Amino acid sequence: MQNAETLYQLLLTAYGRPRWWSEDPFTVMFQAVLVQNTAWASVEKTWEAIGDKADPAYIEKLPVEELEALIRPCGFCKAKARTVQALAGWFAGYGFDRKKVQDQPAPKLRTELLAIRGIGAETADVILVYAFYKASFIIDAYTRRFLRRFGYDFADDGAIRRFFETGLPEDAKVYGWLHWLILEHCIGACRKQPQCESCPVREFCEQIIG
Ligand code: SF4
Structure with a gap:
């Protein structure tokens, strides 16, 4: 199972650096x-x-x-x-x-x-x-779905938070980008009906569906 940093790098390689960062x-x-x-x-x-x-x-x-x-x-x-x-x-x-x-x-x-x-x-x-560019890890339904399918077994959101907040640099931009990458992945490949055959991280996923 990948650690937080490896998981982040996997998604970064698959989808590229997010183009968006907030201003106002x-x-x-x-x-x-x-x-x-x-x-x-x-x-x-x-x-x-x-x-x-x-x-x-x-x-x-x-x-x-x-x-x-x-x-x-x-x-x-x-x-x-x-x-x-x-x-x-x-x-x-x-x-x-x-x-x-x-x-x-x-x-x-x-x-x-x-x-x-x-x-x-x-x-x-x-x-x-x-x-406000504060490092506070964002957990949403996409995050939970992706992690569950990828093979992680977190007891609750607190465990997900600890996994990322202890495994990644305390940097709002890293947290913000990772959130964006998970969103991109769950809108594209890891949808409600997952598109595993075209998923860019399928070789690392423990629960390919279909
Ligand atoms: S292989 Fe399928 S289940 Fe695994 S991350 Fe990709 S789309 Fe999701």
């Missing part, structure tokens, strides 16, 4: 909430309509009904509008200053984010990694 922290926060239980295409469409209104100070003060209307295509608009405004309020506590947030320890930030209604572990870690 509030865009990451906002979109991390919008994408919950919806397709990315809906987020893109909504984002186009939001345009330059995606400013945290503006969004925080916007009447909630207006925000709901703006994000309606992403579904669950009442709950998501509340969460986005709470996130904007949290960011306001740091003066909307990325550096001030980054100066805080990751566990403290994670606790603060998890205290916001509508922010679960996955969303909190996405925000920590992609908005």
Whole structure:
């Protein structure tokens, strides 16, 4: 069974270095909430309509009904509008200053984010990694599926987290890229109905299906 670093290198060789890295922290926060239980295409469409209104100070003060209307295509608009405004309020506590947030320890930030209604572990870690460049490993349904099929037997998400956080350099970019690589792999080859015959890492997989 591969260790975390070897697994990362396998995926990096198979898919190449991810092309994307985040720029604006509030865009990451906002979109991390919008994408919950919806397709990315809906987020893109909504984002186009939001345009330059995606400013945290503006969004925080916007009447909630207006925000709901703006994000309606992403579904669950009442709950998501509340969460986005709470996130904007949290960011306001740091003066909307990325550096001030980054100066805080990751566990403290994670606790603060998890205290916001509508922010679960996955969303909190996405925000920590992609908005504030903090090394906090992101675990989602794709990660669990891929690892299970590849032959790992982790008791729970805590065990997955320890495996990666002790086996990889403590580097947000490595964590962010690995998350992207797993996503790429699970959208391409390791789908719900896996495409094992064309999978680029099949020779290392213990559970080729079909
Ligand atoms: S060989 Fe099949 S099950 Fe294994 S990682 Fe590739 S697509 Fe997934």
